[in-house]
Each structure stands twice: as C-alpha cells, then as structure tokens.
Amino acid sequence: DAGVTQSPTHLIKTRGQQVTLRCSPKSGHDTVSWYQQALGQGPQFIFQYYEEEERQRGNFPDRFSGHQFPNYSSELNVNALLLGDSALYLCASSLRLAGDTQYFGPGTRLTVL
Amino acid sequence: AQSVTQPDIHITVSEGASLELRCNYSYGATPYLFWYVQSPGQGLQLLLKYFSGDTLVQGIKGFEAEFKRSQSSFNLRKPSVHWSDAAEYFCAVGLTGGGNKLTFGTGTQLKVEL
Numbered sequence: 112d113a114g115v116t117q118s119p120t121h122l123i124k125t126r127g128q129q130v131t132l133r134c135s136p137k138s139g140h141d142t143v144s145w146y147q148q149a150l151g152q153g154p155q156f157i158f159q160y161y162e163e164e165e166r167q168r169g170n171f172p173d174r175f176s177g178h179q180f181p182n183y184s185s186e187l188n189v190n191a192l193l194l195g196d197s198a199l200y201l202c203a204s205s206l207r208l209a210g211d212t213q214y215f216g217p218g219t220r221l222t223v224l
Numbered sequence: 225a226q227s228v229t230q231p232d233i234h235i236t237v238s239e240g241a242s243l244e245l246r247c248n249y250s251y252g253a254t255p256y257l258f259w260y261v262q263s264p265g266q267g268l269q270l271l272l273k274y275f276s277g278d279t280l281v282q283g284i285k286g287f288e289a290e291f292k293r294s295q296s297s298f299n300l301r302k303p304s305v306h307w308s309d310a311a312e313y314f315c316a317v318g319l320t321g322g323g324n325k326l327t328f329g330t331g332t333q334l335k336v337e338l
Contacts, residue, residue, distance in 0.1 A: 115267075144324055153228075153314050153328030154268070167325050201267055205324050213324055215260070215268040 115204050115216035123222045124192050132187040132219045136204030143185040146201040154201055160185050197223045226251045226317050230329035237305050238337045245300040245332050247315030256318040257298040263311045310336045
C-alpha cells in the first residue's frame with residue numbers, strides 16, 4: 112500500500128519565478144491538505160482540497176493556489192516566488208468521512224534564490 | 225483560533241531514561257489531538273492520536289500520551305528512550321467533527337545521549 116508521495120524532492124528557483132509541486136495521496140484517501148514548514152518551525156496550513164474544490168484556506172496570499180484532480184492527486188502552485196517562500200512543503204492526505212487523521216508525505220524542499 | 229504550545233524547544237535525555245514532552249493547547253471545542261515525529265529532512269510520521277474515550281492513548285514505538293482536559297494538555301511519554309528516538313516531535317490539534325486543518329506547535333527537538 113503506497114503512502115503519500117510527493118515530487119520533486121528538491122527544487123531550486125529564483126525570485127519571481129513560478130513553481131508547481133505535486134502530491135499523490137495514500138490509496139483510498141480523498142482529501143489533500145498542503146502545509147508549509149519553514150526552517151525551525153512547525154508546519155503551517157496552506158489549504159485543503161476535497162472533491163476537486165478548495166475547502167479550507169490558511170493565512171496565505173493568493174500567490175498560493177492549488178488544484179485537485181479526479182484521481183485525488185493534487186498540485187500546489189506558487190507564483191512570483193519570494194525568498195521567504197523557501198521551505199519544506201508537505202502534503203497530507205486523509206479520508207474525509209473517517210475523521211481527521213492525516214498522513215504526510217516526505218515533502219518537497221523549495222529553495223528560492 | 226486554536227493554538228498549540230510546546231514549551232520545550234530542546235530536550236536532552238540519556239538512552240534508557242524516561243521521557244515526557246509537553247503540549248498545551250487552546251481551543252474552544254473538544255479537540256482532536258495528535259503527536260507526529262519528524263526525522264531530519266523527512267516528512268511527519270503519526271505517533272498517536274486522541275479523538276475521544278480513554279484519555280491514555282498508546283502509539284507506535286512505545287510512546288503514549290495522556291489527554292487532560294482540565295489542564296488543556298496532551299503530553300507525550302516514553303518509559304525508556306532509545307538512541308533512534310532522536311528527532312523532532314510535533315503536537316497538533318484539529319477540529320472535531322470534520323475539517324482536517326491541523327494547527328501545529330513549534331516542535332521539541334529531542335537529543336539522546338548514549
């Protein structure tokens with residue numbers, strides 16, 4: 112049973128560029144949440160997707176957007192990258208009707224130069 | 225808004241010693257509570273969770289946690305620490321009854337001395 116997978120593992124971008132991160136949820140899960148974890152901090156909730164719609168959003172600007180596909184996989188897009196966007200981006204999946212247990216992927220390390 | 229406090233940024237224990245990591249939360253409703261562990265450069269692994277019922281919950285790797293509503297705490301414990309337990313530990317709180325947004329504490333870095 113495959114867990115949550117994310118790609119790419121690492122990414123280096125320059126300021127102003129755009130980036131897309133990808134996530135495949137754990138088998139049987141229908142909900143995907145994205146978190147940003149800055150160095151030395153706990154993860155911060157970005158947004159959550161269920162039934163291909165954004166259901167909840169944290170305190171992140173509109174430069175952060177996402178998408179969920181019919182197979183439940185998801186993308187996180189960040190436009191106009193800033194140095195402060197450098198972080199580990201974590202994807203978590205869950206089964207909405209089963210409660211609130213989220214299972215996390217290994218993350219994508221984004222470095223903005 | 226909910227918040228989670230982990231008052232200890234770093235903790236060092238000797239291998240074989242007992243461990244307690246503190247977690248306090250602020251929440252207006254009955255929370256879902258979690259402990260996750262993160263090894264360097266890795267994602268988060270779920271150690272245990274509390275939704276309802278018995279306030280002492282058992283998790284993986286010999287960890288347990290106790291929910292104390294009167295103290296708004298959910299402390300993580302292990303009777304005997306192994307060197308492989310060295311990692312960062314995060315406490316998190318979620319909404320009851322739906323909505324999977326998790327609010328995390330800032331984490332406690334555990335160092336194990338041999």
